[in-house]
Amino acid sequence: MQRIGVFVCHCGSNIAATVDVKKVVEVIASEPGVVHAEDYQYMCSEAGQEKIAIAVREKKLTGIVVCSCSPRMHEATFRKAAERAGINPYMVEIANIREHCSWIHKDINEATEKAVILARAAVAKVNLNTPLTPGESRVTKRALVIGGGIAGIQTALDIADAGYKVDIVEKTPSIGGRMSQLDKTFPTLDCSACILTPKMVEAAAHENITIYTYSEVEKVSGFVGDFTVDIRKKARFIDADKCTGCGACQEKCPSKKTPSEFNRGLGTRTAIYTPFAQAIPNVPVIDTEACIKFKTGKCGLCQKICAAGAVDYTQKDEIVTEKYGAIVVATGFDTISLDKYDEYAYNQSPDVITSLELERVMNAAGPTHGHLERLSDGKAPKEIVFIQCVGSRCSDDRGKPYCSKICCMYTAKHAMLIRDKYPDVNVTVFYIDVRTPGKNFDEFYRRAVEQYGVNYVKGQVGKVIPQPNGKLLVQGSDLLDNKQILKEADMVVLATAIEPNKDVRKIATMLTASIDTNNFLTEAHAKLRPVESPTAGIFLSGVVQGPKDIPETVSQAGAAAVKVVGLLAKDKLMTNPCTAKADELLCNGCSSCANVCPYGAISYEDTLVNDHGIRETRRIAIVNSALCQGCGACTVACPSGAMDLQGFSNRQILSEVDAICR
Amino acid sequence: MQELINRAKELLADGTVARVLGWKIGDMPYNPEPAYFETVESLDKFVYNGFCGANLSKYMIEASKLEGKTLVCLKPCDSYSFNQLLTEHRVDRDKAYIIGVGCKGKLDIEKIKKTGIKGITAVSGAEMTDACDTLEIDTIYGKKSCSYNDGMLERCHVCKGKEHKIYDELIGESRDTCDKERFAEVERIEAMSPEEKFEFFKAELSKCIRCNACRNVCPACSCRKCVFDSTKFDSAQKANVDSFEEKMFHIIRAFHVAGRCTDCGECSRVCPQGIPLHLFNRKFIKDINEIYGEYVAGAEAGSRAPLVNFDTEDAEPSIVNER
Amino acid sequence: MSVNNEFRPKIVAFCCNWCSYAGADLAGSSRLAYPADVKIIRVPCSCRVNPMFILRAFEKGADGVIICGCHPGDCHYSTGNYYARRRMTLLFSMLDYIGVEKGRTRVEWVSAAEGVKFSDTMNDFVAKIKGLGENVRLGDLRCKN
Amino acid sequence: MKYSYYPGCTLKNKAKDLDAYARASALALGFELEEIENWQCCGGVYPLGSDEIATKLSSVRALSDAKEKGQDLVTLCSACHHVIKRVNDDMKNCDDIRFRANNYLKLDTPYAGETKVIHFLELLRDTIGFDELKKRVVKPLTGKKIGAYYGCLLLRPSGVLAFDDPENPKIIEDFIRAIGATPVVYPYRNECCGGYISLKEKDMAKSMCDKIKESASGFGADMLITACPLCMYNLNKSAANGIPVYYFTELLAEALGLKEEAES
Amino acid sequence: MSHAKNQAERIREISGVNPLKCMKCGKCSATCPAFNEMDIKPHQFVSYVANENIEELVKSDSLWKCLSCFACVERCPRDVKPGKIIDAARQLVVRERGGNYLSADEIPELLDEDTPQQLLVSAYRRYKR
DSSP: OOOEEEEEEOTTTTTTTTSOHHHHHHHHTTSTTEEEEEEESOTTSHHHHHHHHHHHHHHTOSEEEEEESOHHHHHHHHHHHHHHHTSOGGGEEEEEOIIIIITTOOOHHHHHHHHHHHHHHHHHHHTTOOOOOOOEEEOOSEEEEEOOSHHHHHHHHHHHHTTOEEEEEOSSSSSOTGGGGOSBOSSSOOBHHHHHHHHHHHHHHOTTEEEEOSEEEEEEEEETTEEEEEEEEOOOSBOTTTOOOOOHHHHHOSOOOEEOTTTTTSSEEOSEEOSSTTOSSOOOEEOTTTOHHHHHSOOOHHHHHOTTOOBOTTOOOEEEEEEESEEEEOOOEEEOOOGGGGGGOTTTOTTEEEHHHHHHHHSTTSTTTTOOOOTTTOOOOSEEEEEEEESSSOOSSSSOSSOOSSHHHHHHHHHHHHHHHOTTOEEEEEESOOOOOSTTHHHHHHHHHHTTOOEEEESOEEEEEEOTTSOEEEEEEETTTTEEEEEEESEEEEEEOEEEOTTHHHHHHHHTOOBOTTSOBOOSBTTTBTTBOSSTTEEEOGGGTSOOOHHHHHHHHHHHHHHHHHHHTOSEEEOOOOOEEEOTTTOOOOSHHHHHOTTOOEEEEEEEEEETTEEEEEEEEEEOTTTOOOOOHHHHHOSSSOEEETTSOHHHHHHHHHHHHO | OHHHHHHHHHHHHTTSOSEEEEEEOOSSTTOOEEEEEOSTGGGGGEEOBTTOOOOOTTHHHHHTTSSSOEEEEEOHHHHHHHHHHHHTTOSOGGGEEEEEEOOSOOBOHHHHHHTTOOSEEEEESOBTTSOOSEEEEEETTEEEEEETGGGBOHHHHTOOOSOOSSOSEEESOOOOOOOSOTTHHHHHHHTSOHHHHHHHHHHHHTTOOOOOHHHHHOSSOOOSSOGGGSTTTTOOOOSOOSHHHHHHHHHHHHHHHTTTOOOOOHHHHHOTTOOOTHHHHHHHHHHHHHHHOOOOTTSSTTOOOGGGOOOTTOOOTTHHHHO | OOTTOOOOOOEEEEEETTTHHHHHHHHHHTTOOOOTTEEEEEESOGGGOOHHHHHHHHHTTOSEEEEEEOOTTOBTTBSHHHHHHHHHHHHHHHHHHTTOOTTSEEEEEOOTTOHHHHHHHHHHHHHHHHHHOSOOTTSOHHHHO | OEEEEEOOTGGGTTTHHHHHHHHHHHHHHTOEEEEOTTOOOOOSSOOOOTTOOGGGHHHHHHHHHHHHHTOOEEEOSHHHHHHHHHHHHHHHHOHHHHHHHHHHHOOSSOOOSOSOEEEHHHIIIIIIOHHHHHHHOSSOOTTOEEEEOOTTTTTSSHHHHOOSOSSSOOHHHHHHHHTTOEEEOOGGGGSOOOGGGGGTOHHHHHHHHHHHHHHHHHTTOSEEEESOHHHHHHHHHOOSOOOOEEEHHHHHHHHTTOHHHHHO | OOHHHHHHHHHHHHHTOOGGGOOOOOHHHHHOTTGGGOSSOHHHHHHHHHTTOHHHHHHOGGGGTOOOOOHHHHHOTTOOOHHHHHHHHHHHHHHSTTOOSOOGGGHHHHOOTTOOHHHHHHHHHHHOO
16 A cells, blocks of 8 residues: 555635635545645645645655646656655656546536546556656757748758757748748848848758758657658659759740749749749759649750759658757648638639739739839829728638737738838728737838828628729728728738648657647747647647747747757656556467557567466567657557556556546 | 377377377266377277367466477367466467367257256267268167257357467368357347346356366466465355355456456356356457457467456446446 | 535546647646536546546546547547547446436536536536436445445 | 429419429420429528517428428528528427427438528529530520629528529629529629518518619619529519519520420 | 527527537628628628627628628538528517518519519519518
8 A cells, every 4th residue: 555645735715715725635635545635826836846845754655646737747747746745656646636626617616626626546557657757869950840931041040040950841942931032121120131031041951950841741650859751852853962053944934824832923934933032942843733844745945044053853852860869840821711601702803812812913033123113004103992801700600710910010011011112092991900919010000000001990791893994992891880891992902820830740850749719839838838739759749839020030949949859958868657568467468569560569479478487488578668658549559458558558547537537 | 080089199209299178088978078189098088079178278377387289179269268377477389299289069968968868878970971961869868859959058159250360270060059159148238227137147146156167277267376275355255145146256357357368158157056257258259249348268379358458438337327 | 516416526537648638738827717516637638548547436436537538530649538538438328227217427528628628528518417417327336334 | 204293372372483493494305394282381581580480381291291301492582592491401400409399390210401402593504504504595595784683691601501602693694694684783783672571661672672673773784683582573573774683484485495485 | 498598599590500600700791792782791790690789780781782692601611601690680580570671562562574484483482482
């Protein structure tokens, strides 16, 4: 029988207001195995942890139950406290009486009754706990960053500057991401390219950074400190070592009609192309779906023209396999499809565009060379209407339930830039709320109104009605005037909701990283561990975690880098000792367990066993504890109960069941 | 039968096999029992007829540990069990010399007795070489007869087929005996109201005396030590303390063999209380076939059982509520 | 048992550590109430839930058992919930077959971000179990006498 | 191929031709519309209140009748389609309504939304296919510039009607192309004609229809087509311009060379 | 429960709408083709119910101007369905005796030779008990 101490935390009033902690102490003290029970204001405080140490000393405790917040919060804290007090850290169990009890129940009797039951279950479990010792695993001192936008670039630079090797995998032919598509940035109106390009160059030149563009992560295995990743380098059909980036091939390419991804489909590109002038690497790729040579076998003009002899139509995809200690996901975002929002006539009129498309229109390298013009007829607009929250804050199934966060600011930016450059153009913004928290943000928006005379109308637009004369009639609400207004516009710009890059679900599955219903990756803790995934060794940078603007993205990218560096700085990692183990006397050697093991951690060995005097050689399952991650799939596949999971054993869980159902 | 005995003698004599695993004449004309024969002489007691229902594949677990090869007689349905044991590394193929024996359906003495035939002294018409359509039975009350089909085990009416799935050689003819819908009984229960279902199983399972005959005979239930005998789940029980434990035992037993059970029907054959235990296993087989696609345990050695397999598009558990 | 003699079911919820347990934590920190009848047992993965645990809960007097895990495809261990899904489907079907009321057992996939779903699920499950009443068919007769 | 067919009250009376052209065309295209026996009026508008049962029963009867025959239920009038499709959705998805409706009706087998409700246009699109229809056209309406008028009932709420993109539909435009004419897309094609409001608020309906017709002719339409007798009525009351309004089935019959036959 | 609260609850029940879901964006009013005919505007239907100001709402002319065209229902980003609220308010009125907006006497003069049956039955459903 264990000697168990139970410590009931008040958590200020978080627990104590709804759970009668004194009563819990009183009832639990008479449970079998419990030799000590007390309550305290804040068990996680130093004084609280000291109480554990004192009780261990004085009452010779062998097991500890802390009734407090979620184990996901402070299990590690109390395990360390136990270890300092001289008890094996795995002799600690947490009864979650805050998140699972006091915070969700109102009736004090009901909550107290439940807290007691949860405490009993934990006591019952500790009674069957056994000391466990973590193993050690090595750390590969190299990081992988998935995504080469500003988030990925910044994270990679910070890791590389700390002295560690880091690889960037970018799906498109160049790093740079969404930021490279922007014209200006808020809240100061810097040119986006002017501040991004130096970072791109720095990353490319950094001795610790390897960049794989036009590449995708194909397979991930392993675990924190020791991931193995297959990267598919898609064939560019250009020998990057030979290419001088002269651009002659692109000038001569006769296939010029493909919509340019970089210009959001507003302009065209050639079949052999670099997405934009400052692309890194400055090595083109051949789009085989557009290339005449690939489609018909004829042409081959680029190969003929290339003085460096870099064009190679026979190039094949290549798989690079590399080991990493940590992986950062920085896959960024895209705008949502507007197919379900055609009341705004996006699919009916070329003069209805998204804000990201407007960035390209305003950009000197864009489809209109930076001139603000209607895409239908090239005429200069006189009236422009901006519509906010298109697809954001929607609880129907058309859009996204969240606020996309960046739209209020970029719309103020667009409105201001337009009014500045074209003072004769009237700008109207239909908004629901203007949300501009952030340093110098509200001031920025107010300047748009006060200094630049942008007309902000509180109310959403119901319909954009194309007119026979080519104008767009915008039918919207003016809620302050309680009127329905009809405004004739030349252009309509939609602040389209952003969503995580479509590939992120596939990547999250490969990484076994949690993902939420909106396809943003989940943080380990919403407040305290915002750049880590709950999956150890996986870190989050940029919009993949949630909508954010450039300053926030860069801060978070740096934070993710620090977390990676902290991990890579270690030589060894402690492994989870809660691994599976087979009882050799019960094992049938039937292979059911190995069939369900996702890690290939189970093998079979002919083992000489002594089964109550019968000595024979049997086929016995052996678990490699360095590979086992402790899911427990094998334990249920095993019919004889030979396979059990340490820390979550059959008898431990059954004892919890019994305690709850008692 | 003589052909079989002769061949067994030959193989024993030339040292191909060290022993023969077959059936030995019992104390009654209808109760032969599994036995090893290690000498040519002992084979005089060897018998193979319509009453040799016992599935010998499970004996091969122990026989695999012995020196030399064992000649084992497997009926078509037994060969599925052997394959399944092979898949699970429980038997050694190299230690077995399999003679696939013909089968014309096996008999259930209880069924024969139920037709009113008592005091049996001799039975004829159940030899492998017989046509097996009528049984001539000598009793202390005189000569009786009974249709072979009427005396056949339930499992033979839903026979999986007369083909052996694994063998070294074949001796004897088999015949198709399948004349019933295999899942008809399961479907009948499925169609009941929850109350009726519960009453049905309560009535059946309350007869259970936990003699473990079902477990002992079952070729899939071959654990060195059963969970119900170990301390791993605090589940070791000997007596039938309450009705729940019977349910738990039989549900878990069926669950543990789900996807591995070849539906050999031995559990029901040996149950001294006559509980139709195969109805549990057959329910799992039916569900597996319907939800995850047709799967026949033991049809092929090395195949992956449905419960250690998955498909990303599998049905959700809520499908149960919709069925 | 509360004073007004209202039936208070005993409900065991097995929650995987990575998604559903975290979802329950989120329900808690978001103060999304559900009845105190639900008691959560933390398991590493839904594939750790042995049918024995479920039957044992019923044996000891539980009125409902719910298993929560990561959404299929999102398992922390890649494939655990796929196995859980098959096991529970077959087990539930067997329970239905022997006459246990449909709805006493349930599987729900709840992610770490779905506090609302966790709370809604538990509210709904408790309501359903209350509708079914006490679990007489699978209760441990020994303890009830 | 046989379908159950629910004509609705107006098609037996003021909108006889909408019905006649459809039946003639259907036969020519190889499917038979079998009128449901003893159908009752759908009520014209879908009863929005979640507690209204009695007003939904006539639809349930028609739906159940089709189910018994194992046929899909074809509708033609936009209002009937709207009402029956929504009631069907209730019967499928709303436990309370299903329970109470079945309680009232005491059908041999309870109805739970099993029948598939399809509009005649969907039949043309999904069963026959517009490409195939085009092949069957003998008198293409070449040169005609036609505006499709959808109105509200066929499109909204899109979650239930699932007819087409509610903001930018194309099924009638595709139909127009199939019969050899040129569709004219104009933004008011999914705006309301005024519906039942025209009984008492005649001016309001008129001004709404004016907008629709002006928009259509502004984009160059010579005529409008519709599937709804009430839309037809309201649009014809508008004095905006002389642009004529036809039932789509009339043009279908014409293109198939059946117009005279159908009229006789 | 006060009468106003009771009435508001009835409307929530009949319509199946939760007015608290509204984020006050005004898209319903931006959408409504009958907006200019209404004294209480579509986005206000929601706040009237939320504020339990039913007495005013049921007196509103808007009850008889809504076309049930579902444009507001279709476009509402919060799935609030103002069109269902106003119909529920209308139901409250017509379910009370004498609340009919249409009387049998006035029908003949409203008809013309082209009036389709559909118009009559629809109007009846909407306006009368």
